[in-house]
Amino acid sequence: MTGAVPSRHHDIADDLRHQITTGRIKPGERLPSEVGLADRYKVSTVTLRRALAVLQGEGLVEKIHGKGNYVRRPRRKIMYVGGWGTLDPWTAAQPTLRVTVRSTTVPASVHLTTLLRVPTGSPLAEYSCLSLEQGVPHGLARIYIPRDLAPAGLDDDSVSREAVTRFAVLGPSPAIVRETVCARSPTPDEASALRIGSTAAVLAITRIATDSTGRVIEAALLAFPGDRVDAVFNAHHVLDERQTQG
Numbered sequence: 113m114t115g116a117v118p119s120r121h122h123d124i125a126d127d128l129r130h131q132i133t134t135g136r137i138k139p140g141e142r143l144p145s146e147v148g149l150a151d152r153y154k155v156s157t158v159t160l161r162r163a164l165a166v167l168q169g170e171g172l173v174e175k176i177h178g179k180g181n182y183v184r185r186p187r188r189k190i191m192y193v194g195g196w197g198t199l200d201p202w203t204a205a206q207p208t209l210r211v212t213v214r215s216t217t218v219p220a221s222v223h224l225t226t227l228l229r230v231p232t233g234s235p236l237a238e239y240s241c242l243s244l245e246q247g248v249p250h251g252l253a254r255i256y257i258p259r260d261l262a263p264a265g266l267d268d269d270s271v272s273r274e275a276v277t278r279f280a281v282l283g284p285s286p287a288i289v290r291e292t293v294c295a296r297s298p299t300p301d302e303a304s305a306l307r308i309g310s311t312a313a314v315l316a317i318t319r320i321a322t323d324s325t326g327r328v329i330e331a332a333l334l335a336f337p338g339d340r341v342d343a344v345f346n347a348h349h350v351l352d353e354r355q356t357q358g
Contacts, residue, residue: 120159121155121159121160121162121163121166122163122166124149124153124155124159124160124163125163125164125166125167127153128143128163128164128167128173129167129170129172132167132172132173132183133172137183138183139183139184139185139186140182140183140185141182141183142179142180142181142182143164143173143180143181143182143183145180146160146161146164146181164181165309166311168181168309169309169310169311169312170309170311170312171184171308171309171312171337171339172184186339188245188340189339189340189341189342190203190209190243190245190250190251190336190340190341190342191203191341191342191343191344192251192279192315192317192334192336192341192342192343192344193343193344194291194293194317194343194344194345194346195289195291195345195346196280196289197279197280197281197289197291197319197321197332198275198278198279198280199243199251199277199278199279200344201278204274204277204278206245208245208246209243209244209245209250209277210243210244210245211241211242211243211244211276211277211279212241212242212244213239213240213241213276214239214240215237215238215239215240216237216238217235217236217237217238217259218235218236218238218256219232219233219234219235219236220232220233220234220235220236220256224236224256224331227256227318227320227328227331228256228258228328228331229327229328230258230328234258234259235258235259236256236257236258236259237256237257237258237259237262238254238255238256239253239254239255239256239257239276239282240252240253240254241253241254241255241276241279242305243279248307249305249306249307249337250336250337250340250341251279251306251334251335251336251340251341252302252305252306252334252335252336253279253332253333253334253335254332254333254334255282255330255331255332255333256330256331256332256333257282257283257329257330258329261283261284261329261330262282262283263282263283279332279334281319281321281329281330281332282330283321283329283330284323284329286321286322286323286329286330287322287323287324288321288322289319289320289321290319290320290321290322291317291318291319291320292317292318293315293316293317293343294315294316295313295314295315295316295338296313296314296316297310297311297312297313297314298310298312298314298335302314302335306335306337308337312337312338312339313337313338314335314336314337314338315335315336315337315338315341315343316333316334316335317332317333317334317335317336317343318331318332318333318334319331319332319334320332
């Protein structure tokens, strides 16, 4: 590693980031000790650790207790298919990918009342699903279903279990699935579950499923680390009826 002598932790982070992204420091490579880096950049170890914290938050560097700071190897990405509201079947079928599920009953909060169009306090089945590959979290889903529509048992129902593995709609088959997508910082709970820094970006998807009568049968709050997912959305062109007449 080289060079200039940055005066602040942002400058140090910029210099190290450039060396990582250009391949001068390789994935999996251990960085010099914090004392050694602080001496090289002529700053205190406090300033140096703040610079490393920036890179850790971005997912470029990970600190392994008792070993030091390492350049993180790129994570294999999973694929989320918009419109269908699932992980693609090839991703879901990977033997190294598994999903843990916790279920409980919760009263509808104000936010969930708005999403599900139910009275505040209505009983909802909540399913917290976490996908992991070799112990590394790839996605988090919190799925809410009106209690009377909830599947009987995910462990016993192979159809529901397959749906969980793909983060699919768990309730009755929907007529319409609407998804709202944004990139944002993780909530504290998401950062903890996904093991990412508070400054890392997540791809957040709010998915609403309705039946043919217009009843909301499920609301799902999905979060994926930005460096671990590709989202694919297909556009369907609808012809103007006026152009098809006459």
